[in-house]
Amino acid sequence: MALMGAVMSIAILGPLLIILLKSFEVQKGLFASVYSLQNYAQFASPRIVKGIVNSFVIAAGSAFLAGLFGVVLAWITARTDIPFRSVLQVLNIVPFFISPLVGGIAWSLLASPQTGMINMALMGWLGLETAPFNIYSITGIIWVVALFHTPFVYLFCIGPFRQMDPALEEAARVSGSNWISTTFRITLLLASPAIFSALILAFVLSIEDLGSILVLGYPYGIQSISTLIFEGIEQYPPNHSLGAALGILLMSITCFFIVVQRRIMASRSFATVTGRGYHPPRVNLGWGRYIALGINLAYLTLAVFLPIAALLIVSLSNAWFGHVDLGQLTTKYYTFIFSTSPLAVRGIQNSLILATSAATISIVIATVIAYAIHRTRSRMRAWLDLVTTIPIAVSGLVMAVGLLVALIRTPVYGTLWILLIGYVVRFFTYGQRSISGVILSLTADLEESSRVSGGNWFTTLRRILLPLVWPGVVGGWLLLFITFMREVSMSLLLSRGGTETLSVALYGMMNYSPIGAMAAFTMVQVALLFVAAFIFLRLTGSEGIRV
Numbered sequence: 001m002a003l004m005g006a007v008m009s010i011a012i013l014g015p016l017l018i019i020l021l022k023s024f025e026v027q028k029g030l031f032a033s034v035y036s037l038q039n040y041a042q043f044a045s046p047r048i049v050k051g052i053v054n055s056f057v058i059a060a061g062s063a064f065l066a067g068l069f070g071v072v073l074a075w076i077t078a079r080t081d082i083p084f085r086s087v088l089q090v091l092n093i094v095p096f097f098i099s100p101l102v103g104g105i106a107w108s109l110l111a112s113p114q115t116g117m118i119n120m121a122l123m124g125w126l127g128l129e130t131a132p133f134n135i136y137s138i139t140g141i142i143w144v145v146a147l148f149h150t151p152f153v154y155l156f157c158i159g160p161f162r163q164m165d166p167a168l169e170e171a172a173r174v175s176g177s178n179w180i181s182t183t184f185r186i187t188l189l190l191a192s193p194a195i196f197s198a199l200i201l202a203f204v205l206s207i208e209d210l211g212s213i214l215v216l217g218y219p220y221g222i223q224s225i226s227t228l229i230f231e232g233i234e235q236y237p238p239n240h241s242l243g244a245a246l247g248i249l250l251m252s253i254t255c256f257f258i259v260v261q262r263r264i265m266a267s268r269s270f271a272t273v274t275g276r277g278y279h280p281p282r283v284n285l286g287w288g289r290y291i292a293l294g295i296n297l298a299y300l301t302l303a304v305f306l307p308i309a310a311l312l313i314v315s316l317s318n319a320w321f322g323h324v325d326l327g328q329l330t331t332k333y334y335t336f337i338f339s340t341s342p343l344a345v346r347g348i349q350n351s352l353i354l355a356t357s358a359a360t361i362s363i364v365i366a367t368v369i370a371y372a373i374h375r376t377r378s379r380m381r382a383w384l385d386l387v388t389t390i391p392i393a394v395s396g397l398v399m400a401v402g403l404l405v406a407l408i409r410t411p412v413y414g415t416l417w418i419l420l421i422g423y424v425v426r427f428f429t430y431g432q433r434s435i436s437g438v439i440l441s442l443t444a445d446l447e448e449s450s451r452v453s454g455g456n457w458f459t460t461l462r463r464i465l466l467p468l469v470w471p472g473v474v475g476g477w478l479l480l481f482i483t484f485m486r487e488v489s490m491s492l493l494l495s496r497g498g499t500e501t502l503s504v505a506l507y508g509m510m511n512y513s514p515i516g517a518m519a520a521f522t523m524v525q526v527a528l529l530f531v532a533a534f535i536f537l538r539l540t541g542s543e544g545i546r547v
């Protein structure tokens with residue numbers, strides 16, 4: 001336990017301490033540096049102020065929209081008599097498996113002012129002279145980020161809606177309240193801890209997002225904290241000190257909102273699950289259930305069907321001018337990806353290697369730590385539990401900057417190893433949360449019975465504990481695999497020539513390849529993610545993801 005606590009403390013706290021020290025460092029000459037507040041003083045420059053303001057506007061706007069979409073979808077599928085509920089509960093989390101980078105590219109094909117499918121169609125049908133939508137704007141970024149963060153809010157809220165004791169709702173209806181008034185005055189208030197937590201999560205995810213802003217904003221002069229960090233690291237010579245200072249700012253913002261959320265939730269009681277048996281009734285919407293079905297299908301159309309259809313059509317078009325031309329259909333871009341483009345092939349291979357190895361290492365570490373925290377009596381448990389929850393509040397960008405500064409002069413820099421280390425350190429805690437949930441659901445009596453019957457520690461672990469937690473291990477592994485396959489921020493900062501991942505290769509093709517090749521490669525990434533997602537959902541069901 002002492003060794004494990006030391007290793008995890010160094011792996012997690014080390015990069016954060018390095019980035020903190022680096023944020024105060026100012027280079028003086030080639031080999032000399034001093035420590036001052038000069039990097040933080042640059043925050044007053046109009047360019048950085050504008051980036052910070054943009055980040056808050058995008059995060060607040062997308063969190064509000066994602067919260068609205070997610071709460072409505074969770075309530076519809078959990079508490080109403082909407083048709084096809086079980087199918088919709090699975091489909092509503094499909095956008096989780098599409099990275100914001102892919103979503104940004106897809107919506108650029110749909111709502112670009114020059115060649116966007118939706119704009120071209122509306123201009124033709126309505127006789128408009130200018131495009132009605134411009135996806136390359138803060139409003140467009142908010143829209144795309146909200147669509148692909150909605151599943152996080154949905155997953156946070158659907159559980160409380162399902163498990164809520166209906167006694168208070170029944171009392172409201174007995175007192176003459178209709179279902180609309182009961183929903184707003186009782187149901188949503190009882191679910192407010194989950195809703196508030198979901199809004200905080202959506203805000204944090206949005207303010208640290210890089211993929212969608214890199215596609216829809218950065219090429220058009222829209223900066224954010226994340227693009228400022230990316231620009232500082234990628235420029236020549238790289239400005240690691242300013243990137244570190246901006247990383248500290250980003251980490252401070254995310255930590256602040258997480259602490260605020262926990263303090264507010266700790267100050268009130270929202271208990272709604274009692275000891276008596278009950279089954280929350282579903283609201284009979286009457287003919288309104290078809291409107292609810294339409295709302296859910298509209299979200300799925302905007303977040304899944306339209307983006308994938310746009311990518312597929314463009315990938316099969318010899319040339320793209322904003323409308324479908326059956327005479328232009330071709331498969332040459334798929335041939336180009338697998339036979340001509342070394343960047344695309346390398347990105348696929350590297351991502352599969354990294355996702356498989358990082359998911360395996362992460363789930364092993366997560367299982368050992370979860371067991372150590374919940375099944376041992378070591379004094380290190382509390383410290384280990386605290387340290388291993390820190391990555392939840394630290395964005396991938398910040399962790400990447402810390403690892404980059406820490407390992408830039410080591411043999412692992414510029415190799416797949418630095419990406420592997422970054423993936424494991426940043427994301428293993430999500431696997432740990434999955435395994436911890438399974439272990440906590442198991443009584444210790446089974447392990448004690450094994451020991452009383454003469455089984456040693458290893459025998460008990462092999463024959464009792466591992467078979468029982470195996471479904472959680474498999475689900476956690478698949479979830480981590482999908483996360484690594486769609487990861488953007490850390491990959492863009494830590495990858496170098498020869499170590500490109502799917503996201504890095506896609507970003508490179510977006511800048512230097514024909515639009516059809518980019519769309520074809522995006523479809524390959526989507527196909528890989530959907531295969532993994534299908535396996536994951538088959539094994540775990542719609543409740544398999546734990547945020």
